[in-house]
Amino acid sequence: MTATSPLTPAWLPAPDDVDALDPAIWAAGVARTDAGELAVQGVPASALAAEFGTPLIVLDEDDFRARARAFREGFDTAFASLCGGADVYFAGKSMLTLSTARWAAEEGLRVDTASGGELAIALRAGVDPAHIGLHGNNKSEAELLAALDAGVGRIIVDSVDELEHLAALAAEHGHIAPVMLRLTPGVHAHTHDFIATAHEDQKFGLSLAPSAQDADGNVAGRAPAAVAVALALASESVHLLGVHCHIGSQIFEADGFGLAAARVLEFLDHARAEHGVELAELDLGGGHGIAYTAADEPRPAAEIAAALADDVQKTVERLGMDCPRISLEPGRAISGPAGLTLYTVGVTKTVDVDAPGGGTAPRRYVAVDGGMSDNPRPVLYDADYTAALASRTSEAEPVLSRVVGKHCESGDILVRDVHLPADVRRGDLLAVPATGAYTHVMASNYNALTRPAVVAVRGGSARVIVRRETMDDLFAREADPAPGRPADQTPTPQESA
Numbered sequence: 152m153t154a155t156s157p158l159t160p161a162w163l164p165a166p167d168d169v170d171a172l173d174p175a176i177w178a179a180g181v182a183r184t185d186a187g188e189l190a191v192q193g194v195p196a197s198a199l200a201a202e203f204g205t206p207l208i209v210l211d212e213d214d215f216r217a218r219a220r221a222f223r224e225g226f227d228t229a230f231a232s233l234c235g236g237a238d239v240y241f242a243g244k245s246m247l248t249l250s251t252a253r254w255a256a257e258e259g260l261r262v263d264t265a266s267g268g269e270l271a272i273a274l275r276a277g278v279d280p281a282h283i284g285l286h287g288n289n290k291s292e293a294e295l296l297a298a299l300d301a302g303v304g305r306i307i308v309d310s311v312d313e314l315e316h317l318a319a320l321a322a323e324h325g326h327i328a329p330v331m332l333r334l335t336p337g338v339h340a341h342t343h344d345f346i347a348t349a350h351e352d353q354k355f356g357l358s359l360a361p362s363a364q365d366a367d368g369n370v371a372g373r374a375p376a377a378v379a380v381a382l383a384l385a386s387e388s389v390h391l392l393g394v395h396c397h398i399g400s401q402i403f404e405a406d407g408f409g410l411a412a413a414r415v416l417e418f419l420d421h422a423r424a425e426h427g428v429e430l431a432e433l434d435l436g437g438g439h440g441i442a443y444t445a446a447d448e449p450r451p452a453a454e455i456a457a458a459l460a461d462d463v464q465k466t467v468e469r470l471g472m473d474c475p476r477i478s479l480e481p482g483r484a485i486s487g488p489a490g491l492t493l494y495t496v497g498v499t500k501t502v503d504v505d506a507p508g509g510g511t512a513p514r515r516y517v518a519v520d521g522g523m524s525d526n527p528r529p530v531l532y533d534a535d536y537t538a539a540l541a542s543r544t545s546e547a548e549p550v551l552s553r554v555v556g557k558h559c560e561s562g563d564i565l566v567r568d569v570h571l572p573a574d575v576r577r578g579d580l581l582a583v584p585a586t587g588a589y590t591h592v593m594a595s596n597y598n599a600l601t602r603p604a605v606v607a608v609r610g611g612s613a614r615v616i617v618r619r620e621t622m623d624d625l626f627a628r629e630a631d632p633a634p635g636r637p638a639d640q641t642p643t644p645q646e647s648a
């Protein structure tokens with residue numbers, strides 16, 4: 152039942168060494184101690200689990216910072232001669248806490264937010280408002296006003312409807328709204344459908360294709376993007392900075408970014424011809440892929456930057472235009488690889504399942520103390536992860552295993568296929584790498600599980616940056632503080648202490 156199991160997916164290689172921690176997947180500070188334990192910057196998994204409990208999201212702070220720097224330096228260098236460098240916005244949605252926002256700012260990044268809540272976090276973290284962008288396809292009036300009042304550097308406007316609304320709101324409140332227009336250049340990224348966002352039939356952005364009808368701010372025969380540029384330039388309460396596009400997430404191919412850039416630059420060229428203005432800024436969004444398993448092969452930030460700069464240079468030369476200031480919004484590629492999740496193993500069991508070629512094959516289930524509430528990505532996107540025995544090494548034979556959570560749901564899978572030692576058992580610690588992005592921020596309280604703590608490791612010591620939820624937190628929003636008890640019998644602080 153090792154690598155020869157007929158249930159093994161084609162992409163999953165037989166492990167040479169089941170204890171090995173592939174540096175392409177794990178954070179830079181992760182290694183085994185002499186005793187064989189997985190450690191983050193020398194802090195052993197058992198010490199982290201003993202001090203902070205499991206499930207636990209552990210961020211290698213230095214790794215996060217190094218990836219942030221690599222994007223900033225890589226893009227600054229690649230675009231230096233073209234447009235004087237590039238501005239890198241950390242896509243907060245991937246992992247936004249006060250600490251991570253500060254780390255990004257300290258490394259010279261700006262912060263991209265996607266809601267009033269994210270904006271509030273970035274502001275409270277002390278990020279310079281001029282270095283914050285606000286996104287969203289349906290921002291509320293309160294969110295738009297909060298951004299205007301805070302003086303954010305850019306509001307990324309998603310539709311003609313929103314542009315009209317924002318212009319009126321800014322005028323009413325005596326602001327000039329700094330606007331980037333989000334365009335959909337019609338590039339379909341090769342990724343999971345749910346997270347590909349630059350094709351036409353979707354909710355985001357202003358189409359570059361002429362509209363067939365007059366509806367919702369569209370003008371028949373005109374591209375919504377062109378309508379928005381004309382409107383923004385004509386509005387006294389809008390300062391049109393430039394345009395934006397984001398083609399999807401977890402993308403490895405360089406071509407998609409280059410093609411989207413070319414289409415958007417062509418659009419800017421037309422806008423220049425029509426209005427006689429050169430828009431100063433072009434944001435190419437995020438979406439740079441990371442390694443979740445050995446099957447993924449991401450490229451270093453400097454390489455991505457060099458390839459993109461090459462594409463952009465060719466396009467601006469072809470069009471005979473000045474290169475606008477380039478910005479980008481990587482999220483996952485900065486926060487994802489810096490994180491891992493530690494779990495404690497509970498139940499293990501092996502079942503016989505139908506094998507693809509006929510007959511049956513054993514499948515080993517390893518259940519841990521978290522699940523789809525701390526990482527919904529496998530369930531939502533069929534995302535693959537890997538895992539390793541963290542509290543020790545093992546001489547036992549590797550067996551194809553499925554790591555599952557503890558939720559009342561059979562789809563509650565964390566790692567669909569991974570080779571783990573056959574003797575993994577109750578009490579062992581398992582680590583799942585590349586969980587720094589879109590886990591903490593997407594976590595839920597399903598089945599009333601309390602959400603994990605987030606711990607940062609730096610300089611060989613670990614500290615809590617977001618505390619674990621408690622049972623009390625589960626009741627914090629209930630209108631009746633002690634359901635089932637008369638209000639006057641609510642426990643006193645002494646009683647509940």
Ligand code: LLP
Binds near residue numbers: 286481484
């Ligand atoms: N900029 C914009 C406008 C975006 O919409 C996104 C992601 C990013 C930047 C950052 O993308 P990244 O570099 O992190 O791929 N929950 C999904 C991902 C949704 C991404 C939405 N937008 C997941 O877990 O895969």
